[in-house]
Amino acid sequence: xxxxxxxxxxxxxxxxxxxxxxxxxxxxxxxxxxxxxxxxxxxxxxxxxxxxxxxxxxxxxxxxxxxxxxxxxxxxxxxxxxxxxxxxxxxxxxxxxxxxxxxxxxxxxxxxxxxxxxxxxxxxxxxxxxxxxxxxxxxxxxxxxxxxxxxxxxxxxxxxxxxxxxxxxxxxxxxxxxxxxxxxxxxxxxxxxxxxxxxxxxxxxxxxxxxxxxxxxxxxxx
Amino acid sequence: xxxxxxxxxxxxxxxxxxxxxxxxxxxxxxxxxxxxxxxxxxxxxxxxxxxxxxxxxxxxxxxxxxxxxxxxxxxxxxxxxxxxxxxxxxxxxxxxxxxxxxxxxxxxxxxxxxxxxxxxxxxxxxxxxxxxxxxxxxxxxxxxxxxxxxxxxxxxxxxxxxxxxxxxxxxxxxxxxxxxxxxxxxxxxxxxxxxxxxxxxxxxxxxxxxxxxxxxxxxxxxxxxxx
Numbered sequence: 001x002x003x004x005x006x007x008x009x010x011x012x013x014x015x016x017x018x019x020x021x022x023x024x025x026x027x028x029x030x031x032x033x034x035x036x037x038x039x040x041x042x043x044x045x046x047x048x049x050x051x052x053x054x055x056x057x058x059x060x061x062x063x064x065x066x067x068x069x070x071x072x073x074x075x076x077x078x079x080x081x082x083x084x085x086x087x088x089x090x091x092x093x094x095x096x097x098x099x100x101x102x103x104x105x106x107x108x109x110x111x112x113x114x115x116x117x118x119x120x121x122x123x124x125x126x127x128x129x130x131x132x133x134x135x136x137x138x139x140x141x142x143x144x145x146x147x148x149x150x151x152x153x154x155x156x157x158x159x160x161x162x163x164x165x166x167x168x169x170x171x172x173x174x175x176x177x178x179x180x181x182x183x184x185x186x187x188x189x190x191x192x193x194x195x196x197x198x199x200x201x202x203x204x205x206x207x208x209x210x211x212x213x214x215x216x217x218x219x220x221x222x
Numbered sequence: 223x224x225x226x227x228x229x230x231x232x233x234x235x236x237x238x239x240x241x242x243x244x245x246x247x248x249x250x251x252x253x254x255x256x257x258x259x260x261x262x263x264x265x266x267x268x269x270x271x272x273x274x275x276x277x278x279x280x281x282x283x284x285x286x287x288x289x290x291x292x293x294x295x296x297x298x299x300x301x302x303x304x305x306x307x308x309x310x311x312x313x314x315x316x317x318x319x320x321x322x323x324x325x326x327x328x329x330x331x332x333x334x335x336x337x338x339x340x341x342x343x344x345x346x347x348x349x350x351x352x353x354x355x356x357x358x359x360x361x362x363x364x365x366x367x368x369x370x371x372x373x374x375x376x377x378x379x380x381x382x383x384x385x386x387x388x389x390x391x392x393x394x395x396x397x398x399x400x401x402x403x404x405x406x407x408x409x410x411x412x413x414x415x416x417x418x419x420x421x422x423x424x425x426x427x428x429x430x431x432x433x434x435x436x437x438x439x440x441x442x443x444x445x446x447x448x449x
Contacts, residue, residue, distance in 0.1 A: 183300035
């Protein structure tokens with residue numbers, strides 16, 4: 001008990017911040033791959049596939065990430081699958097990101113003007129060619145600002161991994177607070193570190209949004 | 223490994239879950255109402271010609287939107303305690319959620335206000351409406367009507383985020399789940415059940431906002447389309 005915030009504490013927080021970044025990258029990579037599959041399934045010509053993925057998205061978007069986190073850590077170990085806090089946090093965040101980012105990307109793919117799809121079909125491109133050569137290059141440009149913006153959500157939500165005992169920034173703060181008992185100071189420092197991580201990304205997202213206001217490809221008006 | 227799920231053991235505790243769900247809804251409603259008011263005031267502040275006022279509102283919005291709710295809850299909880307003020311966990315939870323959602327609402331409503339065409343305001347000025355009348359009739363309600371779907375999503379997200387207040391032992395749904403699973407050792411069934419309850423709560427909230435939208439935006443009801 002007692003003492004004041006010193007260099008060792010800051011080092012420990014720095015270590016936690018690195019894990020916050022690491023966990024965010026895991027969530028973004030894993031969630032991104034899953035989100036891409038979900039986005040494609042949501043616009044699939046097969047009705048059953050569309051309905052099942054829509055149900056998945058509704059289910060995940062209607063459940064708090066915290067409950068997903070508890071379910072994958074305590075729930076799975078209660079029925080015999082013991083997983084580490086890192087695996088539980090990574091898996092929960094992946095599931096969470098897949099549902100939200102999948103919907104964002106579906107919107108972006110569908111925002112590519114209809115004539116582009118028709119023109120690709122008119123040029124007798126296969127479905128795969130139409131996607132990879134015509135639609136996705138344009139969809140990526142539309143998707144960049146909201147995706148960067150969503151990365152801020154991911155970073156903030158990694159703080160919930162602290163509830164399963166994974167030592168990222170928020171958990172590191174709790175541990176330090178348990179020895180210092182200076183909660184207001186400790187959590188203020190934590191908040192400042194999160195802000196320093198998130199604010200530049202928020203700014204970048206907004207700048208990209210403004211720039212994309214001027215489309216480099218003129219929309220074809222049919 | 224034999225997997226035996228025992229939902230009846232969890233379901234017989236239904237009064238606890240009902241209480242938790244009710245508290246979650248209460249938290250969500252309080253934060254929605256107060257956060258909505260903050261959102262309107264904050265949006266007016268951000269658009270204000272007073273540079274200091276607009277700066278303060280921007281700092282509030284950016285500060286909240288770029289830090290995790292969990293840390294904000296701890297800051298409010300321990301901040302009030304270090305000032306020597308004692309409140310119940312529920313009050314602290316409601317305050318923290320209000321501060322949090324107020325910032326997001328400010329940003330959404332500001333976008334709605336900005337989307338009101340300049341010509342509408344000029345027309346209102348031409349009709350000699352007072353500044354207050356213009357703000358109320360031409361900017362506030364049409365602006366909110368434009369962003370109403372975004373507000374609905376934000377408030378549903380807030381209801382889900384209220385689960386985080388279980389960390390300061392507010393007795394809402396997730397806290398009830400934590401208690402039940404530590405009592406029954408049936409963590410899997412408990413959290414599955416609670417996840418289903420949250421999905422139902424979010425459907426209820428969406429339906430509620432849809433109905434409210436029909437009441438407060440009569441033009442939308444008559445035309446059947448947004449502005």
